[in-house]
Amino acid sequence: MSITTTNQGPVTRITLDNPDKRNAFDNTIIEALIDAFEQAGADAHTRVIVLDAAGKHFSAGADLNWMRAMGELDADQNRADARRLAALMSTIDGAAKPVIARVQGAAFGGALGLICAADIALAADDARFCLSEVKLGILPAVIAPYVVRAMGGRQARRYFMTAEVIDAPRAGQLGLVHEVVPAVDLDTTVERLVAALLAGAPGAQRRARELVHRADDSAVEQAVVDYTADLIAELRTGAEGQEGLSAFLEKRPAAWRHE
Numbered sequence: 146m147s148i149t150t151t152n153q154g155p156v157t158r159i160t161l162d163n164p165d166k167r168n169a170f171d172n173t174i175i176e177a178l179i180d181a182f183e184q185a186g187a188d189a190h191t192r193v194i195v196l197d198a199a200g201k202h203f204s205a206g207a208d209l210n211w212m213r214a215m216g217e218l219d220a221d222q223n224r225a226d227a228r229r230l231a232a233l234m235s236t237i238d239g240a241a242k243p244v245i246a247r248v249q250g251a252a253f254g255g256a257l258g259l260i261c262a263a264d265i266a267l268a269a270d271d272a273r274f275c276l277s278e279v280k281l282g283i284l285p286a287v288i289a290p291y292v293v294r295a296m297g298g299r300q301a302r303r304y305f306m307t308a309e310v311i312d313a314p315r316a317g318q319l320g321l322v323h324e325v326v327p328a329v330d331l332d333t334t335v336e337r338l339v340a341a342l343l344a345g346a347p348g349a350q351r352r353a354r355e356l357v358h359r360a361d362d363s364a365v366e367q368a369v370v371d372y373t374a375d376l377i378a379e380l381r382t383g384a385e386g387q388e389g390l391s392a393f394l395e396k397r398p399a400a401w402r403h404e
């Protein structure tokens with residue numbers, strides 16, 4: 146099972162459900178997620194969407210086997226595939242209902258895009274975050290518009306280049322998540338936020354995101370989305386990307402590593 150969707154009254158829970166692979170997502174899971182968000186958005190009974198994950202970790206980001214295999218596709222297929230990853234982020238960012246991300250354990254690479262595209266992100270104090278892409282010879286490209294919006298450009302320059310692991314309190318300071326709570330309190334915190342959302346008017350909430358985007362000029366332009374998709378398509382099939390992805394999968398240091 147890759148993802149599961151559960152309806153509990155007005156709440157639809159979309160769960161990353163492949164803990165053996167640390168909830169890494171490939172093209173099939175990306176399509177399933179896009180579908181699940183669109184269906185929850187269109188469902189008249191759903192008022193709030195909660196994105197969560199089974200197992201110890203939220204998600205290890207993009208499936209690196211899939212990323213590396215893109216080197217075997219022709220350029221057009223590779224770009225088309227990358228645009229679907231970008232479409233997943235836009236779909237969450239533009240979901241028709243408020244989205245809460247519930248984060249435990251590791252949230253690496255593309256997982257940070259899911260979190261920063263959500264309206265509200267709540268993390269357990271054991272959560273850790275990493276924009277690890279540069280270690281793999283690639284970049285956090287399609288997630289950049291959402292991550293940069295959350296942490297700001299100055300911080301993004303540091304963490305995009307260093308791939309340092311960010312602990313939960315620091316993620317709170319950086320604005321990657323709204324609240325950090327003890328792991329045992331994570332579910333009650335989600336419930337508190339769900340209750341707050343259910344008390345608000347759905348029509349007004351639908352317009353709230355657009356209002357914020359207009360007020361702080363934070364809407365993500367389609368041209369930027371397309372640029373980021375083309376960039377990841379280029380990087381993952383380039384020499385550094387293929388070496389970095391292979392090194393991870395073969396459990397060896399990449400050729401550029403100086404110990």
Ligand code: ACO
Nearest residue numbers: 166167169205206207208209210251253254255256277278
């Ligand atoms: N893609 C494919 N397989 C993965 C991924 C991934 N992103 N992450 C982990 N796996 C695999 C591992 O290769 C390993 O496979 P194996 O059982 O065949 O050896 C298995 O999942 C378990 O991984 P471990 O590292 O042993 O799990 P652990 O619980 O110790 O650590 C963690 C979890 C921190 C998430 C770690 O797996 C990790 O650092 N993964 C890489 C995350 C990453 O850099 N993601 C960025 C991807 S690029 C992008 O999103 C655009």
